[in-house]
Amino acid sequence: MRNRRDFLKTMAGAAAGACLTGHGLAAQGRRQVTIGGRRVRVIDVHNHWDMPIPASIVKGTKYEEYIKGASFDDRIPTLDKMGIDIAAVSVNDFWWWEIEDRGLARAICAHHNETLASWNKKHPDRIVGMASIPLQFPDLAAQMLEEAVTKYGAKGVTVGGHVNGESLSDPKFDPFWAKAAEMGQLVFMHPNGSGNLLKPGALSGRGGLGNIVGNPLETTVFLSRLIFDGTLDKFPTLKVCGAHGGGYLPSYLGRTEVACGRPGQKCIIKKKPSEYMRTQILADTMVFTEDGLRHLIAEMGVGQVVFGTDIPFGWPVHVDYIVDHKALSDAEKEQILGGNLMKLLRIAS
Amino acid sequence: MVAQAPARRQVSIGGKRIRVIDLHAHATVAEVDPVVKGTPYEKQAGGRPLGPDRIGLIDKQGIDLQVLSINGFWWWEVTDRALADRIVRAQNDGLAKFVSQYPDRFAAMVSTSLQFPDLAAQQLDEGVKRYGMRAAAIGGHVNGEDLSLAKFDPFWAKAAELGVIVFMHPGGADNIIREGALRGAGDLGNIIGNPLETTYFLTRLIFDGVLDRFPGLRIGAAHAGGYLPSYVMRTEVACDVRNNAKCVNRKRPKEYLRSQVWVDTMVFADEGLRHLVSEMGASQVVYGTDNPLNWPVTVDLVLGATWLNNADKEAILGGNLIKLLRISS
Numbered sequence: 001m002r003n004r005r006d007f008l009k010t011m012a013g014a015a016a017g018a019c020l021t022g023h024g025l026a027a028q029g030r031r032q033v034t035i036g037g038r039r040v041r042v043i044d045v046h047n048h049w050d051m052p053i054p055a056s057i058v059k060g061t062k063y064e065e066y067i068k069g070a071s072f073d074d075r076i077p078t079l080d081k082m083g084i085d086i087a088a089v090s091v092n093d094f095w096w097w098e099i100e101d102r103g104l105a106r107a108i109c110a111h112h113n114e115t116l117a118s119w120n121k122k123h124p125d126r127i128v129g130m131a132s133i134p135l136q137f138p139d140l141a142a143q144m145l146e147e148a149v150t151k152y153g154a155k156g157v158t159v160g161g162h163v164n165g166e167s168l169s170d171p172k173f174d175p176f177w178a179k180a181a182e183m184g185q186l187v188f189m190h191p192n193g194s195g196n197l198l199k200p201g202a203l204s205g206r207g208g209l210g211n212i213v214g215n216p217l218e219t220t221v222f223l224s225r226l227i228f229d230g231t232l233d234k235f236p237t238l239k240v241c242g243a244h245g246g247g248y249l250p251s252y253l254g255r256t257e258v259a260c261g262r263p264g265q266k267c268i269i270k271k272k273p274s275e276y277m278r279t280q281i282l283a284d285t286m287v288f289t290e291d292g293l294r295h296l297i298a299e300m301g302v303g304q305v306v307f308g309t310d311i312p313f314g315w316p317v318h319v320d321y322i323v324d325h326k327a328l329s330d331a332e333k334e335q336i337l338g339g340n341l342m343k344l345l346r347i348a349s
Numbered sequence: 350m351v352a353q354a355p356a357r358r359q360v361s362i363g364g365k366r367i368r369v370i371d372l373h374a375h376a377t378v379a380e381v382d383p384v385v386k387g388t389p390y391e392k393q394a395g396g397r398p399l400g401p402d403r404i405g406l407i408d409k410q411g412i413d414l415q416v417l418s419i420n421g422f423w424w425w426e427v428t429d430r431a432l433a434d435r436i437v438r439a440q441n442d443g444l445a446k447f448v449s450q451y452p453d454r455f456a457a458m459v460s461t462s463l464q465f466p467d468l469a470a471q472q473l474d475e476g477v478k479r480y481g482m483r484a485a486a487i488g489g490h491v492n493g494e495d496l497s498l499a500k501f502d503p504f505w506a507k508a509a510e511l512g513v514i515v516f517m518h519p520g521g522a523d524n525i526i527r528e529g530a531l532r533g534a535g536d537l538g539n540i541i542g543n544p545l546e547t548t549y550f551l552t553r554l555i556f557d558g559v560l561d562r563f564p565g566l567r568i569g570a571a572h573a574g575g576y577l578p579s580y581v582m583r584t585e586v587a588c589d590v591r592n593n594a595k596c597v598n599r600k601r602p603k604e605y606l607r608s609q610v611w612v613d614t615m616v617f618a619d620e621g622l623r624h625l626v627s628e629m630g631a632s633q634v635v636y637g638t639d640n641p642l643n644w645p646v647t648v649d650l651v652l653g654a655t656w657l658n659n660a661d662k663e664a665i666l667g668g669n670l671i672k673l674l675r676i677s678s
Contacts, residue, residue, distance in 0.1 A: 202525035207556030208591025228535030248576040254617040288582040295624040
């Protein structure tokens with residue numbers, strides 16, 4: 001069983017002082033991003049909340065530790081400081097995917113979705129929720145996705161890279177993918193250190209590789225499986241966004257692109273991998289440099305790249321390497337910072 | 350009927366004939382077969398031993414000089430030191446013999462018994478000094494052990510002292526990936542496993558301080574250095590952001606890439622190469638084909654790059670390796 005501390009170690013671990021908090025920010029005011037004198041809307045697709053679960057739901061279960069969680073009170077000031085207009089907030093880690101009790105799993109996800117809805121209600125122009133679902137029960141996940149969207153106003157849905165080691169390209173998960181495709185809901189995938197792929201301890205040691213390598217690796221395998229196992233062909237309207245620039249896949253696309261041309265391959269996919277990258281797959285901007293972003297856009301197309309910050313963790317993210325980008329037009333900057341997500345998340349302009 | 354040998358392609362840039370050198374070419378040699386006969390490694394005999402057909406392949410591809418290496422590193426599991434040494438001697442003898450037949454078309458990398466680091470250092474010394482070999486070939490781990498462990502320092506010290514490039518080729522990341530985790534459609538064991546192993550290998554050399562301990566060390570990395578150069582940004586900020594990173598490296602990761610690491614051109618696409626050169630610098634990118642395996646490699650990827658000037662094209666196709674391998678021009 002995973003635990004909350006492991007998650008925070010693998011995924012979080014922002015350096016002291018670098019962690020973004022809202023304390024004392026109120027006085028600094030809200031940054032409003034403009035491009036060429038024109039105010040543009042900045043929307044963040046990669047915005048975490050380690051949401052606490054009420055004791056009434058998990059007390060007496062082995063998940064009591066999740067009564068603890070992070071406060072969300074400093075989120076708006078953080079968004080203000082960074083020039084983010086709207087955060088699409090998701091609860092990640094997916095510890096609730098190992099729960100065998102359907103009722104308990106449902107109650108946890110319902111709490112996530114109701115709570116995100118309440119923040120959206122308080123700050124309708126600043127916070128939107130990404131649906132939380134119990135994907136170990138694909139039929140229930142489909143049902144709860146529908147409920148989150150219709151009843152709680154969720155604007156998309158979030159998933160991890162595997163369900164207890166199982167690939168999300170397994171046909172058992174098709175009811176979920178079918179629902180997301182049918183409802184036109186963007187699926188935001190966030191990894192957690194490739195626990196499904198790695199030998200225990202394989203990335204321990206210097207450099208924080210459990211995160212630095214483990215996270216992009218999990219996303220790469222997840223997206224590769226959706227491509228090569230035919231999930232994106234089965235659901236041609238499905239749109240999936242990979243965190244951290246889509247992992248390694250878009251930045252090192254050449255090898256994947258030629259995989260099916262190798263001797264002895266029996267690929268079932270209908271298109272080239274790069275075609276899925278340019279239509280059904282999206283990536284956030286978490287590549288930190290102008291050059292990395294130029295390459296990501298060259299591989300995916302400007303319509304597939306969306307702003308993401310990994311808030312509240314202390315990565316060197318900001319709007320400036322997009323706003324000041326030398327190779328992008330103003331229209332492209334606006335698309336990446338918010339225009340693409342306004343369409344994908346159906347946010348009224 | 351004797352098939353007509355294909356004509357030799359001779360590459361020119363702006364009317365000037367240039368030399369094309371391939372750093373990434375696999376080989377096996379028949380000399381190993383009698384050594385492993387009757388041992389548990391007998392099944393490793395055979396393969397596709399080098400023969401005159403290799404000339405036809407490099408002629409067709411416009412390669413002037415191919416640097417051969419024996420990869421797979423199955424002999425690193427051999428626990429009998431004497432047998433391990435005999436296998437490696439047979440490999441190096443076989444490579445040297447082949448190269449001596451075609452000295453202007455092939456060069457070779459030294460094989461070593463890296464499970465015995467002191468022996469590997471000796472073998473490297475002998476390979477370079479006695480056989481005139483130009484580089485050393487290694488895998489990404491020795492039976493699961495990281496090559497950044499201090500026990501391998503004698504080998505790194507020798508490579509640095511001799512100034513030979515150490516070319517690393519991966520074997521599917523089985524040191525870090527769980528058995529079967531990359532099985533299934535898309536050949537991910539190769540497509541993902543190989544760049545992953547190289548990424549991990551280079552990252553360990555950086556973060557564990559090997560490249561600081563041996564500032565004269567030169568590393569070559571197959572398949573464009575795996576993911577590391579193309580997705581270097583996350584690694585570049587690791588020591589600033591991760592509170593568990595315990596970094597001992599003295600420079601930023603990219604500084605090592607741009608000075609002590611060379612990568613091959615195996616990215617198959619213009620945009621991939623452009624980004625690779627942008628991150629590494631044109632001086633750190635060298636031509637590589639993965640011969641005789643059938644990847645869609647061609648010198649035209651470099652020749653057709655409109656964003657490269659002629660001097661950089663020449664450097665990437667051969668000039669960088671002429672210097673690194675000390676080949677007389």
